[in-house]
Amino acid sequence: MAASELIRDEDEDVRIHMEADAVVAASPAAPPQPGRISNGNPVRPAPGGGGDEPDGSRRARLGGALQPNRLLRALSGGLRRRCEYVKIGAADERSERLPTEWWKTAVAFLYACFNLVFTTVVITVVHERVPDRSVSPPLPDKFFDYVERVPWAFTITEVNGLILVGLWTVQWLLLKHRSIIGRRCFFLIGTLYMYRCVTMYITTLPVPGKHMVCAPKLYNDSSGKIWRILRLISGGGLSLTGSHLMCGDFLYSGHTVMCTLSYLFIKEYSPRWMWWYHWFCWLLSASGVICILIGHEHYSIDVVVGYFVTTRLFWWYHTMANTPALRQAPNNYLSRTWWNPVFNFLERNVRTTVPITFSWPLPLPSSCRQRYRIVEGPRDE
Template identity: 75%
Template sequence: GVNVQQKGNGNVFYPCVPVPTEPEAGGSRLSGLWKQNQLIHSLSNGLRRHCDYVKISVPPEERGADSLPSEWWKTGVAFLYALFILVFTTVVITVVHERVPDKSVSPPLPDKFFDYLDRVPWAFTVTEVNGLVLVGLWLVQWIFLKHKAIIARRCFFLIGTLYMYRCVTMYITTLPVPGKHMVCAPKLFPGLMSCWLCVSSGLSLTGSHLMCGDFLYSGHTVMLTLSYLFIKEYSARWMWWYHWFCWLLSASGVLCILIAHEHYSIDVVVGYFATTRTFWWYHTMANTHALRDAPNNYLSRAWWSPVFKFLERNVHTTVPVEFSWPVAPPSSCRQRYRMVEGGRDE
C-alpha cells in the first residue's frame, strides 16, 4: 500500500509511487496490471515533476479547527458594557438638562437647514417609527444568523462606544434648544427623570422626549444608521431590495429629524460620521486579519484596540453570512426528515 503522511498543519501527503517492474512471466491479467501501474506512475511524474510528495489541502472543517467559536460569555460582557453606558447616558442627560439655558435667555442658534424648511410637527414621529421598524428587522435577522454570538458582541460594543462618545460631546458643550416649539420638563427631581428615561427609552412616542440638552450628537441618527449598517453587512448581496428598503427607512428617518427641527444639522452630521466611521474601522480590523498585528496599522492605536483584541481574539476568519434555525428541531422531526429524504433517493 501507499504510505500516507499527515503533517501538523493538517495537509495530507502521498509519496511518489515507485516505478513498477515488468513481470518476467505471467498471464494477460498480470500484464494488464503492470500497464495500469505504469500509466499511473507516468501521470504522477508528469504532475509532480521532481517533487517527492503531492500536497492535498484539507479544509478546516475536516481538521476540526473551530475558527468561529461562539464564546457567549464575551457577548454577555459586551452586553453589560452597552447596558451600563445606556444607563449612564440617562444620568448625563438629566445633568445636562439642568444646564440648558432658557429660551428667553438663549434663543435657538441659526441653522441653514431651518432657514429653508419650515418645521413639520409629525416628522419626528416618522423618525421614531422608522427606527423601531429597523431595530425590529435587525433583531429578527440576527435571530436567524448562524454566528449570532460574534455579531451580537460587535453590535453591543459599537452601541456602547457610540453612546459613550455622545455622553462626552453633549456634556462638554450644552447647546440651546433648536426651536421655540420644544417644551422642556421642569428642572426638578433629576434621579426620577433618569429612571423615567430608562423605562421609556427616551422616545417622544412614550411622552419622554421632554429632556433638553442632549443635542450634540443625535442618538436617533446613531440608531437609524447603525441598524442599517448591520442589516446590510450581515445579509446576502442578492437581497438588494431589502437593503434599499432599509436604506430608505434610515435616510428618511434621519431627514425627518431635521424637518421636525428636533436637532441642529451639526448634531445629525456628527452622529452620522461617528457611527459610520466607527463601524467601518471596527469591521476593517475584524475582516482584515493581516492588519491586527501589523506594525504600520494606525487603526490599532485607537483606545478600544485592547477591547477589540479581547472580543475578536479567537475569530480567525471573516464571519460568513449564514442563516440557521434559532432552535434546533426535535430529534423525531430530524429522523422523519431523513426517512423522507432516504425514500426520495430510492
C-alpha cells in the first residue's frame, strides 16, 4: 500500500512539472507569487492534495518551485557583472610596465661621469695643440662683425646655466619615475660630451678673440696636466670658479649643450599647464646661448652645432622611447644608430610613455603615511 502511494505521488509530481512547462511555454506572463507569511517563506499547500487542485493553487506551487531558479540566475548575473566591474586599474598596469631598475640608472650615471672626466682629459690634450694667436689669428665670424664683445655676457651664460641645472635637478627629484627619466638624462649627457670629445680632438680651432687668456702649455709635464684635470673637474669647468683657463674646447660649445638640454628635459617632464614655467626656462636658455656669442667666447659654428646635436639627439631618443611599436618596425631607420643597442638595454622594460607624475622623494613619517592612505584609499561604491 505504501509503495503504491509513493508511485502515485511521483507520477503526480512528474505530471505537475510537465503541465508547468506547458503553461510557461503558452503564457509568457510571470506566474502569480505565492502567499507569504511574516517570515517571508511561501505558503505551502496542505498535504494530501490531489491532482484535482485548482489552477491558481497549481500555479502558486509552480512559482514556489521556480523561485530558487530565478534567485540563482539573479545571483549569478550579479556576480558576473561584478566580476566585469572589478578589474585591475590602468595605473596598476602602467606601473607594471614602468619598472624602476635603479641599477640601469647607476650604469647610465657612470657612463655620463666617465665621458665628463674624459672631456677634461681631451681639453688638456687639445690645449697643447692650440696655435699661437700671433701665428693663427681668430677666424672670421659674421656675428662678431656686427656685435661688439660685452665682457660680462659670458657670466650671464654660466649663471643661467646653473639656474637651469638646479631647476631640473629639483624637478627630477620630485618626479615619480625619476629612475627612468634619470637614466635618459645621464645617457644623453654622456653621449653629447663624447661627441664633443671627438669634434674637439679632430679639429682644433684658434681662439675666437684676443681677449682670451690661456694657461701656458706644459708639453711633457704629465703631473702638471693631471693637476689641471683635477682642477677643471673640481670647478665644474666654469669660468666663475676660475677652473677653466685652457683653450681649444671650442667645437662645439658645452655651455650650449647644458642650457639647451636642461630646458628640453624641463619642458618634456613638466605639465603643459605650467606654460609660464616653460617660458621662463626658455628665456634663461635662449639668453644664455646668445650671451655666449655676445661675450665672444665661442664661434657661431660652435653654438649652432651644439644646439643642433643636442636637440636632434634628444628628439630621436624620445621618439623611439615614446613609440614602443617603432622599436620593432622593420623600416625604422632610427634603429640604425650606433647607440640603438644601448637604448634597447635602457628601455627594454619601459613599454609605455612615462607619465608626468610627482611624488615626494623622501619617506614620510608614519602619521603622514597613515593620513595619505586614508585620503588615497579606494572609494566605496
